[in-house]
Each structure stands twice: as structure tokens, then as C-alpha cells.
Amino acid sequence: MTDAVQRPRRVLVLGGTAWLGRAIVTELLAGGSDVVCLARGSSGDVPEGATLVRADRTEAGAYDAVASEEWDEVVELAYLTELVGPALDALADSARHWTLVSSVSVYARDDVAGDDESAPLVEPTDPSDYAHAKVLAERATCERLSDRLLVVRPGLIVGPGDGSDRFGYWPARFARGGTVLVPETRQRAVQVVDVRDLAAFVVRAAVRGVVGVVDAVGEPWSFDDVLGLVGEVADARATAEPGGAAAREVVVADDAWLLAHDVRWWAGPRSLPLWLPVEAVGFARRAGVRFRELDGPRTTMRETVERVLDDEVQRGLDRERRSGLPAQLEAALVRELVAGKVSRD
Numbered sequence: 001m002t003d004a005v006q007r008p009r010r011v012l013v014l015g016g017t018a019w020l021g022r023a024i025v026t027e028l029l030a031g032g033s034d035v036v037c038l039a040r041g042s043s044g045d046v047p048e049g050a051t052l053v054r055a056d057r058t059e060a061g062a063y064d065a066v067a068s069e070e071w072d073e074v075v076e077l078a079y080l081t082e083l084v085g086p087a088l089d090a091l092a093d094s095a096r097h098w099t100l101v102s103s104v105s106v107y108a109r110d111d112v113a114g115d116d117e118s119a120p121l122v123e124p125t126d127p128s129d130y131a132h133a134k135v136l137a138e139r140a141t142c143e144r145l146s147d148r149l150l151v152v153r154p155g156l157i158v159g160p161g162d163g164s165d166r167f168g169y170w171p172a173r174f175a176r177g178g179t180v181l182v183p184e185t186r187q188r189a190v191q192v193v194d195v196r197d198l199a200a201f202v203v204r205a206a207v208r209g210v211v212g213v214v215d216a217v218g219e220p221w222s223f224d225d226v227l228g229l230v231g232e233v234a235d236a237r238a239t240a241e242p243g244g245a246a247a248r249e250v251v252v253a254d255d256a257w258l259l260a261h262d263v264r265w266w267a268g269p270r271s272l273p274l275w276l277p278v279e280a281v282g283f284a285r286r287a288g289v290r291f292r293e294l295d296g297p298r299t300t301m302r303e304t305v306e307r308v309l310d311d312e313v314q315r316g317l318d319r320e321r322r323s324g325l326p327a328q329l330e331a332a333l334v335r336e337l338v339a340g341k342v343s344r345d
């Protein structure tokens with residue numbers, strides 16, 4: 001065999017110190033690649049086995065330590081124009097394949113279900129807006145690398161270690177028991193990609209030289225079914241432990257009531273995570289055909305919920321969260337909701 005066949009792939013990850021980047025680096029290392037990560041290191045360390053080249057990409061000379069090499073693969077996790085542009089100037093000509101992690105947020109419409117990668121994108125006018133910046137990053141990268149470029153547009157990424165605390169709110173909340181405040185879920189959808197599947201997909205697709213655009217999304221689920229599954233998983237876990245499952249009751253509030261009480265959509269403080277306006281039917285119902293054809297989704301929703309609940313238990317079910325209702329606020333809302341219902345009856 002020739003030396004070229006035997007040598008490990010040399011992969012440069014622009015990032016690699018945060019959640020998804022670390023997962024991709026872990027997969028790359030498991031597959032035998034040599035991995036160099038370029039980042040400041042302020043989001044964390046790189047996984048053991050990877051080399052971190054510390055640099056602030058907004059500064060001159062940031063790419064000096066990596067620009068003289070021919071990379072088999074470059075994975076870009078950032079999207080700010082001031083990071084993406086100089087990286088392309090320094091590295092585009094010497095990369096055999098490039099993966100840009102974008103987002104389904106680039107799509108202009110969220111009121112149409114079943115759209116694929118050909119759907120229109122937002123017209124970028126404001127680089128400080130996440131979706132606009134992602135479109136600008138895609139355009140700039142495509143101009144330089146078109147036939148060597150894979151653009152991966154993930155939907156909601158979920159799994160252990162998710163710092164956004166969105167998806168994990170529900171398994172953690174159901175596992176705590178008591179009275180759980182939920183939104184109306186029947187007409188709502190949830191569509192996720194497990195971080196493990198996404199990381200593995202990025203690595204496999206690069207090795208196979210996949211190019212073009214792929215929405216990295218699993219099958220759409222109804223929010224109702226997701227919460228049903230979350231309840232089952234929480235109960236199964238609790239019954240296997242001393243003390244058994246905590247008693248649980250679910251109280252449903254309608255959209256108008258929640259909004260009137262300053263409960264927020266989707267994510268962040270005072271939110272009911274994953275709750276979206278009914279009109280946003282397209283947001284969590286993308287087609288995802290290409291991702292499935294490329295064998296992207298491998299983890300079932302049940303496995304994902306189990307993995308997330310294990311992680312939530314480890315991190316502490318009562319910890320402060322970035323998304324969701326704190327216990328005292330939820331209890332106060334439930335009291336008010338129930339009192340209102342009683343007085344109307």
C-alpha cells in the first residue's frame with residue numbers, strides 16, 4: 001500500500017471547543033483522523049487526542065499556524081461574517097472538502113410543511129441576525145468552494161450536554177413529578193436531530209465526499225406523542241429505582257392564557273420549551289429526505305429521550321436552567337390556572 005492510502009485523514013475543525021464541535025471531533029478521532037481545532041478555547045477544551053491551536057479568528061494572523069497545510073477536510077462551525085470570510089481566504093484553496101454547519105433557520109418560510117433543501121432562503125439584510133448571518137456564511141462559502149462544499153442545515157440539535165436546556169426540560173420536568181404545566185400540543189410538531197447522529201453524519205459524509213445541501217432533521221413527531229414518550233421513559237426509569245415513579249399530573253393551558261401570563265415560546269427564561277405558534281407548521285416539519293437517504297438518523301426518539309434524561313439526572317433535575325419555567329413560577333401559574341378554571345365552572 002502507498003503511504004497516501006495509509007496516512008490518517010488530516011481534519012481542521014474551526015471550533016471544536018463547544019457542544020456540537022466537540023461531538024464532531026470525538027467522532028473524527030474515533031474514526032482515526034488527525035484532528036486540529038482552531039479556536040480561542042473560551043468555550044472549553046477540545047476532546048483528548050485533538051490538538052487545539054488557540055487563536056482569536058477576529059485577529060490578524062489567526063490562521064498562520066494552519067494555513068500552510070493541505071487539509072483533507074475543514075469543518076466550519078462558526079457563522080459570523082468576520083470569522084467565515086478570513087477563514088475562506090486562508091484555507092479554501094488548500095481544502096479537499098469543506099463542511100459548513102448552517103441551520104434550518106435559513107429558510108424564509110415556516111408556514112409550509114414538508115419543504116426540502118430547495119425552499120427559498122431569507123434575504124440577508126442584517127448580519128447581526130442569526131438566520132441572515134447563516135445565509136451570508138453559506139453564500140460566501142459556496143462562492144469559494146462550490147463543488148467541494150457540504151452545507152449541513154441541522155434542525156433542533158438535542159442530546160446529552162445541550163447547553164440550551166430546551167429539549168431536556170421535558171424529560172427532566174416529567175421525571176420530577178407533581179403538576180406539570182404543558183401547552184396545547186396536538187397540532188404542534190417536534191423535529192430533532194440527535195447530536196450523536198449529526199456528528200457521525202458530518203464525519204461520514206466528508207469521507208464519502210458528499211456535497212450540496214442537507215437538512216439534518218429526523219422525522220417530524222407530534223408534540224403530543226413526544227410528551228407521551230417522555231412520560232413513558234421517565235416512568236420506566238423511576239420504576240427501576242427505589243421509591244418508584246413520582247406521581248404526576250398534567251395541566252394544559254391554552255396559548256392565549258400562556259401569552260397573557262408572559263410565558264414565552266420555544267426557549268429561554270419563562271418559556272415552555274419547543275412550544276411554537278400553530279401557524280409555524282413548517283418549522284418542525286421539514287422533509288429531511290436527503291438526510292434519511294444518506295443514513296443520517298440512527299438514534300430513535302426513545303433512545304434520544306433516554307440519553308437526555310440520563311444526562312438531566314446527572315446534571316441535576318432541580319438545577320437552574322436556561323430554558324423553561326422555574327419550579328416556583330410553574331407552581332404559581334398552575335394555581336392561577338386551576339383557580340380560574342374552578343371559578344368559571
Ligand SMILES: NC(=O)c1ccc[n+]([C@@H]2O[C@H](COP(=O)([O-])OP(=O)(O)OC[C@H]3O[C@@H](n4cnc5c(N)ncnc54)[C@H](OP(=O)(O)O)[C@@H]3O)[C@@H](O)[C@H]2O)c1
Pocket residue numbers: 014015016017018019020021022038039040041042043044055056057058077078079083101102103104153154155156157158164
Ligand atoms: N443548537 C441547535 O439546536 C442548532 C441548530 C441548528 C444549527 N446549529 C449550529 O450548530 C453549530 C453548533 O456548534 P457548537 O455547538 O460547536 O457551538 P458554537 O458555540 O456555535 O461554536 C462556535 C465555535 O467557534 C469558536 N469561536 C467563536 N468565536 C471565535 C473566535 N473569535 N475565534 C476563534 N474561535 C471562535 C468557539 O470556540 P471558542 O469560544 O473556544 O473560541 C466554538 O468552538 C453552530 O454552527 C450552530 O449555529 C445549532
